[in-house]
Amino acid sequence: MLPLLTIPSILRAAEPDLSALSDITTATAPIGEAERRARIARAQRLMKANGIGAVLIEAGSSLIYFTGVRWGRSERLTAAVLPVEGDPCIVTPFFEEPSVRQTLGVPADVRVWQEDEDPLAVVAGFLKDRKLAGGAIGIEETVRYFAVNGLARVLPEARLVSANPVVRGCRMIKTAPEIALMQTATDVTIAAYRWTWPRIEKGMTPSDIGALMNAATRKLGGDPEFALILIGEAAAYPHGSRAPQRVADGQIVLMDCGCTVQGYQSDVSRTFVFGAASAEQRKVWKDVHDGQAAGFAAARIGVPAGSVDDAVRRHYEALGYGPRYRLPGLSHRTGHGIGLDGHEPVNLVHGEQTLLAPGMCFSDEPGLYLPGKFGVRIEDCFHMTETGPKWFSQPPASLDAPFG
Structure with missing residues (x-):
């Protein structure tokens, strides 16, 4: 049995060292x-x-x-x-x-x-x-x-x-103070990702990674809202699997995380490979990266929200995915509205006729899912300006640099 006085020191050693992080939300103003x-x-x-x-x-x-x-x-x-x-x-x-x-x-x-x-x-x-x-x-x-x-x-x-x-x-039409709070919430999530990523180790479980992400989010000034971590085959199912998962060499790690700042939400997903990525993993990641870009390019003032989803599906179907919601392919809508709620009207989904207007905010997350293998999702949110969409977070340039 260990001496009683050593137990607190063991508990402290198990806690992550967050000394490099500080609150980045101190300048935010609540809605008045x-x-x-x-x-x-x-x-x-x-x-x-x-x-x-x-x-x-x-x-x-x-x-x-x-x-x-x-x-x-x-x-x-x-x-x-x-x-x-x-x-x-x-x-x-x-x-x-x-x-x-x-x-x-x-x-x-x-x-x-x-x-x-x-x-x-x-x-x-x-x-x-x-x-x-x-x-x-x-x-x-x-x-x-x-x-x-x-x-x-x-x-x-x-x-x-x-x-x-x-x-x-x-x-649905966010004002400048709302946009500012959502931007800060996104900045917190991106900063927490950048801190968490290099600390992910072989053998970690989704809860291990989620605990790191949430701890970083709190230290940065956000209130953690969710931290969905999917490893390997579990990433082929958009909202996960109950099967045991641990980080291993060559495995996909999909992270879908968000927080709130003064009640306003962020929602960012990143996918990377622990260790060396296969050619197939790289191809699917690039296909998703290009699919997300196709959705962003289609988001224009005055077009129906559903046309963004249509543009993504045309792109994917030309690559051989689908058609429509068939797998392997994109089994869910391209995106959802976001603000005080993580999911709020309207959605970027086929048939949605609401016209895009300045102030509307959406996620852009057209993942690709290969049952029995893995899935890839890249998610960033954007808001509509008078001249078109503007990212809250910049999408990653490559699989090897998923957090910039």
Whole structure:
């Protein structure tokens, strides 16, 4: 048995040495009241344009976006109602009000309900007070059925409609402060990758590598969101395998990692080979690199989002992959929207008709997957500017220098 006093030193030795890293997020500014007031004003303009009198939003990222309130969902409803004019209303349990107010970032009418009361009746009361109960009420797309059904029951005269024209119309178009936070989150992830990569050793498991990546991310000032590590054949399955995996010579290592800074997300994937790469691994990596470039080149202001996915698939099919989602090939969409949520509308997928516009943000990750062998994914996010797409992170130039 080891002496008790030696145990802490062993634990310290097992921890990674992060002394070379420092917080790179100290200059970031959180989203403030003025920004949220501007979001509400834009939502109200969109409500008027679409004939919607109010929008119901449950706890979650849209509630944060408009009001700043950070709250988890439970059986007890906490929600916001955005009226077409005036300040929003926050509806929450009586005993939760002090906690809810701690993150409330805009002026609001806070109304509470007791445990033996119906929270949807409180929502209805606000709408009646604002003379909005008889018109169209927009429902944010993630609101749960019990809330929608409850509102329909207490306001039978109201017309419940989709709030997508309003909520998506705001959230899909990122402002400069949002873009800045997403850029910082991406900078953290790239820096964490560069620190982690040379520390990967033979025999490591995905959890070993993920622990290094997350530790570096925290030291750099980000909040780790996910660290998916796929080794060897597991990389042929986009979201992984439960089969045991360890780093070995000549094996693909696929890392898909992201973090948040002030709530805004990064999402970056890199694929490399531990040791010497085979000719096949090099070819597939280059095919993915070129496929990602084809998607980026197709992202132009005013084109349908689905046309980006179409351009990638045309490129891959010309190389003999597919067709469409058939393997070996690209078995998932080319990319997804990103912002406060890691995945948010709209997607870069065949058939999506939403037109690309300045401020939209997407991942570009058209991986190639060879069942029984390996997979390769290179993922970087971009945002649309007036003149076209701009990378948050620069794609790698080669398999041998995956992190620049």
